[in-house]
Amino acid sequence: MTAQATPIMQITDAIVEVKDLHLYYGDSEALRGITMSIPRKKVTALIGPSGCGKSTFIRCFNRMNDLIESIRISGEITIDDQDIYDNSVDVIELRRRVGMVFQKWNPFPKSIYENVIYGLRIAGVRDKNLLDETVEKSLKRAALWDEMKDRLHESAMGMSGGQMQRLCIARAIAVSPEIILMDEPCSALDPRSTSRIEELIRELQGDYTIIIVTHNMQQAARVSDFTAYFYIGELVEFGLTKRVFTSPVRKETEDYITGRFG
Amino acid sequence: MIQSLAVEREKLKQRLLQLGSEVENNLIKAEKALINFDPKLAAEIVSADVGIDDLEISVEEKCMQIFARHQPVAGDLRFVVTVLKINNDLERIGDLAAKIADRILLLARKEYVPFSSQQTAQFPEQFRQMFAESIKMVKMSLDSFVDMDADLAYKVRLWDDQVDEAKKAIRVQIEAIIQSDSSQQQYLGMLLSVSRSLERIADHATHIAEDVIYMLQGLIVRHVTEGRGRMGG
Structure with missing residues (x-):
């Protein structure tokens, strides 16, 4: 028999390279030596049962885990060959390059306009034209412009959940990130809002590298190009989504995605 | 949800096997009807084919329901897709058995006397072989599905060549008889x-066996020789 796929696929055009990444919360080892590449300008879905380390893993990419004192990390993560844990790295700049969208939308209690340009304001941008352009471009990209163009100066808190989540995506896009991390971005949304976010993810693919954590198998199958299956801090399988969901190599993956386990 | 998909899979499998056994029965009857030139048995085959068609539709509907309700993936997905494809092949086999029966009925209406009774030519022995091998292949392919036996499925593919050889031999033989005795043309054409x-x-x-190989190994072996395949998906 030929053409048997390997459990961990090699990626030719990777933006992120992870080598032997270990992460400990105190004495507990949450990531147990992860080595994988994240394909550039593609959507990579991370799946696995709760507590398998997938959220912890993506939080390493923008050093969100730095905020937790008991954490120790070893191994290496490079973004375009730059070691992001090197002392010389500006974490603020890293977080501009690697944006994040959370499970529960978190707009600021400000206007829609101010939410979108928040990152630029922090960076000291004052050019009104540039700010206006950024708002329009980002809202269009997030499929919100038509709905919101006449309400830009109203509070973001009056939007629906799905709209707020798209606003958070617009806010992430506004600072021109290379990578967007999404941690269960649809788990609190109804099916219609979910499908709008999913469409948006498909549209952003090609311009941004997107890494999405999801508990919804069908969502991973629908939106991603690549799928990684994590289990108890280990990467079990990583490959093309269309293959993983039709012919997974590892039995553990099969059992998880078919709902026999986890 | 998890358990109910397993239950649905089992029900689907049983329904497909029921279809398989009715198709096999009709094939066995077709052999008897031909060799004994028995129009009554041939008529039975044709009427049983209606039930086969109904079963085929019910298997297809069941597959659709499973897709809609369970969105199967991986092994479950390959299972349901395989059932859908085997279902088609079985229905076609059923049609072909009915077509053989139709030929017998057609000749019977013309009050044709089969050549074996005229003793002008031997009933080609390869027919028994062809029937035996075809029926065996259908049975083996379904067994490979039930027992999840990829080795058996690969064996079915090898048998196919023998059936092709037998068909060629029959053609050569029949053409020779037609040349020497054109009065037999109609019967021999049948x-x-x-x-x-x-x-x-x-x-x-053979298609059924190839689908079983895909179901079990995720390998698409159609259009490929030497038992090599490529990964599906």
Whole structure:
């Protein structure tokens, strides 16, 4: 028999390279030596049962885990060959390059306009034209412009959940990130809002590298190009989504995605 | 949800096997009807084919329901897709058995006296072989599905060549008889058509075996020789 796929696929055009990444919360080892590449300008879905380390893993990419004192990390993560844990790295700049969208939308209690340009304001941008352009471009990209163009100066808190989540995506896009991390971005949304976010993810693919954590198998199958299956801090399988969901190599993956386990 | 998909899978499998056994029965009857030139048995085959068609539709509906309700993936997905494809092949095999029966009925209406009773030519022995091998291939392919036996499925593919050889031998023999005794043309033409139907039945059995290989190994082996395949998806 030929053409048997390997459990961990090699990626030719990777933006992120992870080598032997270990992460400990105190004495507990949450990531147990992860080595994988994240394909550039593609959507990579991370799946696995709760507590398998997938959220912890993506939080390493923008050093969100730095905020937790008991954490120790070893191994290496490079973004375009730059070691992001090197002392010389500006974490603020890293977080501009690697944006994040959370499970529960978190707009600021400000206007829609101010939410979108928040990152630029922090960076000291004052050019009104540039700010206006950024708002329009980002809202269009997030499929919100038509709905919101006449309400830009109203509070973001009056939007629906799905709209707020798209606003958070617009806010992430506004600072021109290379990578967007999404941690269960649809788990609190109804099916219609979910499908709008999913469409948006498909549209952003090609311009941004997107890494999405999801508990919804069908969502991973629908939106991603690549799928990684994590289990108890280990990467079990990583490959093309269309293959993983039709012919997974590892039995553990099969059992998880078919709902026999986890 | 998890348990109910397993239950649905089992029900679907049983329904497909019921279809398989009715198709096999009709094939066995077709052999008897031909060799004994028995129009009454041939008529039975044709009427049983209606039930086969109904079963085929019910298997397809069941597959659709599973897709809609469970969105199967991985092994479950390959299972349901395989059932859907085997279902088609079985229905086609059923049609071909009915087509053989139709030929017998057609000749009976013309009050044709089969050549075996005229003793002008031997009933080609390869027919028994072709029937035996085709029926065996159908049975083996379904067994490979039930027992999840990829080795058996690969064996079915090898048998197909023998059926093709038998069909060629029959054609050569029949053409020779037609040349020496053109009065037998109509009956011999029917036998040629039957041999083509049997060859196609063997082809469908081969498709079933190939689908079983895909279900078990995720390998698409159609259009590929030497038992090599490529990953599906």
